[in-house]
Each structure stands twice: as C-alpha cells, then as structure tokens.
Amino acid sequence: MAFDFLxxxxxxxxxxxxxxPPQALGKNIYMHTARKGLPVLANASVALIGVRESRNAFEKxxxxxxxxxxxxxxxxxxxGNWNTxxxxxxxxxxxxxxxxxYFLVKEIVAGLLEEKVIPVIIGATQDITYPVYxxxxxxxxxxxxxxxxxxxxxxxxxxxISSHSYMSKIITDKPNNLFNFSNxxxxxYFNAQEEIDLMERLFFDxxxxxxxxxxxxxxxxxxxxxxxxxxxxxxxxxSELGHSDNFSPNGFTGREICAIxxxxxxxxxxxxxxxxxxxxxxxxxxxxxxxxxxFIEGLNFRMNEIPDANNTDFxxxxxxxxxxxxxxxxxxxxxxxxVEVPSILSPHTKTDSQALLPCTEKDYxxxxxxxxxxxxxxxxxxxxx
Numbered sequence: 109m110a111f112d113f114l115x116x117x118x119x120x121x122x123x124x125x126x127x128x129p130p131q132a133l134g135k136n137i138y139m140h141t142a143r144k145g146l147p148v149l150a151n152a153s154v155a156l157i158g159v160r161e162s163r164n165a166f167e168k169x170x171x172x173x174x175x176x177x178x179x180x181x182x183x184x185x186x187x188g189n190w191n192t193x194x195x196x197x198x199x200x201x202x203x204x205x206x207x208x209x210y211f212l213v214k215e216i217v218a219g220l221l222e223e224k225v226i227p228v229i230i231g232a233t234q235d236i237t238y239p240v241y242x243x244x245x246x247x248x249x250x251x252x253x254x255x256x257x258x259x260x261x262x263x264x265x266x267x268x269i270s271s272h273s274y275m276s277k278i279i280t281d282k283p284n285n286l287f288n289f290s291n292x293x294x295x296x297y298f299n300a301q302e303e304i305d306l307m308e309r310l311f312f313d314x315x316x317x318x319x320x321x322x323x324x325x326x327x328x329x330x331x332x333x334x335x336x337x338x339x340x341x342x343x344x345x346x347s348e349l350g351h352s353d354n355f356s357p358n359g360f361t362g363r364e365i366c367a368i369x370x371x372x373x374x375x376x377x378x379x380x381x382x383x384x385x386x387x388x389x390x391x392x393x394x395x396x397x398x399x400x401x402x403f404i405e406g407l408n409f410r411m412n413e414i415p416d417a418n419n420t421d422f423x424x425x426x427x428x429x430x431x432x433x434x435x436x437x438x439x440x441x442x443x444x445x446x447v448e449v450p451s452i453l454s455p456h457t458k459t460d461s462q463a464l465l466p467c468t469e470k471d472y473x474x475x476x477x478x479x480x481x482x483x484x485x486x487x488x489x490x491x492x493x
C-alpha cells in the first residue's frame with residue numbers, strides 16, 4: 109500500500125502541539141505519528157501531505173524544503189468556525205528515482221480522491237503537479253487545471269519534465285484527460301510569445317497579474333471551474349516571502365494570494381490543492397501556513413449550487429446577441445453567475461444539453477452590450493474541437 113511509504117510528522121511538531129491552546133489547529137488535526145501510525149481516512153475532509161522531491165527543479169534548490177517549519181506555523185493558527193475534519197498524512201521523501209516519487213504521489217493522491225478526501229500538497233517543486241494530475245486517471249474522465257503562476261511552464265520542446273515544463277508533459281501525455289487549463293497571474297516578460305500563442309490556439313485561459321490584482325473577483329469563476337489547483341510561490345512578490353533569489357519583485361501580495369486561496373476552497377469542484385516552490389524562511393513558512401488556512405476556510409463556505417430556471421434561488425436571463433442567444437443564471441444566495449454553453453457535454457446530465465460555465469456579472473453586462481464574453485467563446489470553440 110502506497111500509504112505505507114509516508115514518513116510520520118516530526119516529533120518536533122508533536123512536542124510543539126503539546127504547548128498550544130485548545131483552539132489551535134495543532135490540537136484539532138489528526139496526525140500520522142511514529143507511535144500511532146496513520147490517521148483514519150473515514151470522515152476526513154482534508155489531508156495535508158508534504159512532498160520533498162526537488163530533483164527536477166529548474167533552478168536547483170540549495171536545501172531541502174522544510175515542511176516541518178510550515179507545519180509549526182500552520183498548527184499555531186486558530187481554528188475557524190469550521191466543521192472540517194483535517195488529517196496530516198506526513199511526508200513523501202525522495203524515492204530512488206524521481207519517477208518513483210511521482211508514482212508514490214500519484215497512488216497516494218488517487219487513494220485520497222477515491223475516499224473523497226481533498227489532498228493539500230506542500231511540494232518542493234511544481235513538477236509534482238504532473239503526478240497529481242495523473243492521479244485522476246480512472247477516477248474522472250476530464251479535468252480542469254488552474255495554475256496560479258507567473259509562467260505558463262510549457263518549457264522547450266526537447267526539455268525533459270521540470271518545474272518549468274510540466275505543462276508540456278500534461279498536454280502531450282496519454283491518456284489526455286485535460287479539458288481546460290487556466291493561468292492566473294502570468295507576467296508577460298517571463299513567457300515567450302510562442303507560449304502565449306499556444307495558450308490562444310488551445311483556447312486556454314490566461315489572466316495577467318495586473319488585471320487580477322486590480323479585481324480579485326476575476327479569479328473566482330476561474331477557480332469555480334477547477335478540479336485541481338497548482339500554486340507556484342514564485343507568483344508572490346519576493347518581499348512578501350523574505351526571498352530575493354529566484355523570486356520576482358512583482359507578484360501577488362500576501363493578502364491577494366490568501367484571497368485567491370479562499371476562492372479555491374469555496375469552489376465546489378476543487379478536489380486537489382497544491383502549493384509549490386516555496387523556500388525556507390520564517391516569513392515564507394508563515395505565508396504558506398496562512399494560504400492553507402484560507403483554503404480550508406473557503407471549504408467551509410462551499411455551497412453545491414446547480415442553476416435551474418425552476419429554482420427560485422436563481423434568476424434566468426436570456427440575452428439575444430447578433431450571433432447567439434446567451435442564457436445566464438444568477439444565484440440569489442451567493443450572487444454568483446453562470447452562462448450556458450451549448451457545445452460542452454454537461455457534467456450534470458452527461459448528455460448534449462447545455463453545460464453551465466461559471467462567469468461574472470461583467471460577462472452578463474458585456475453580453476447585454478452585444479459583446480460575447482471571451483470565456484464563453486473559448487469554451488464554445490473547445491467543445492467543437
């Protein structure tokens with residue numbers, strides 16, 4: 109069993125938890141310990157997993173990721189008004205080869221997905237996104253990936269998988285279960301024009317750092333449609349993390365990245381969440397802990413809404429345009445919006461009926477002005493390809 113290869117949480121963390129007040133997370137998390145073994149998966153909502161594999165890092169790491177430091181910061185945070193049961197599975201250490209580590213990540217995450225437990229992966233490098241993606245094989249036919257990242261990570265054609273090229277592997281590898289890829293926070297000067305053109309050709313979605321930072325609500329419908337989220341810490345400003353090497357002076361602030369993590373938690377579809385590429389510093393560990401806290405906070409506000417014209421909790425709006433008739437729904441409970449896309453197979457009915465694509469009120473207002481929303485157009489084109 110793959111779970112047998114997990115390394116227990118360090119004794120240092122257990123000793124730290126003994127000194128915490130009863131309201132702290134560390135007093136309310138079931139941990140994998142050397143004495144008690146693995147926690148029971150039954151009734152668990154979230155499972156924390158550290159992955160210390162870093163051999164495929166694009167910029168070689170000076171030292172191993174200190175997952176224990178992140179745990180120490182996370183466990184002293186206070187429990188929210190939550191009904192979420194959290195377990196800590198411990199760490200996946202480097203296997204004999206990188207492929208061994210990937211296999212272990214894939215098997216462990218797949219085991220959690222089958223048990224309806226959401227894995228929160230704390231990974232040294234972002235190429236771990238690849239085995240997390242592969243863990244959906246046989247569990248879900250098509251998935252949507254959202255990366256919060258300054259780069260698209262397609263890499264060069266002849267490049268082996270690395271933390272800068274894992275998306276190429278995901279796009280080309282069989283079986284191809286990727287339906288859509290969205291990037292939140294890319295910075296143009298880090299991405300070749302060929303990569304930007306590829307995003308367009310594949311009808312993938314990309315949102316610049318500036319436009320998202322100006323209006324964080326743009327990230328909400330993108331994350332609402334995600335099955336897995338991969339967060340690269342290098343999308344965060346270097347000053348927010350106490351880093352200089354390999355981090356950029358431009359990026360999301362701590363407040364912005366925590367708000368985005370909360371949106372990811374609120375999304376009913378997100379079943380795997382990973383944070384990667386952080387380095388060892390007290391400030392970095394604190395922010396990573398707070399990102400995880402906000403993701404779990406979001407989980408507790410999930411509402412499984414499926415718009416329906418016959419449901420009084422929703423209002424249906426039909427907008428005729430020159431070329432299409434668009435149908436929007438607004439929830440009275442959460443003020444969220446959806447638009448019907450006729451070409452996508454509906455995940456709810458598994459028939460050729462319209463699928464519901466998360467959108468914003470601005471998309472509705474644009475349609476009223478005879479401007480078809482770009483997200484609708486891309487989803488429509490993708491459904492025919």
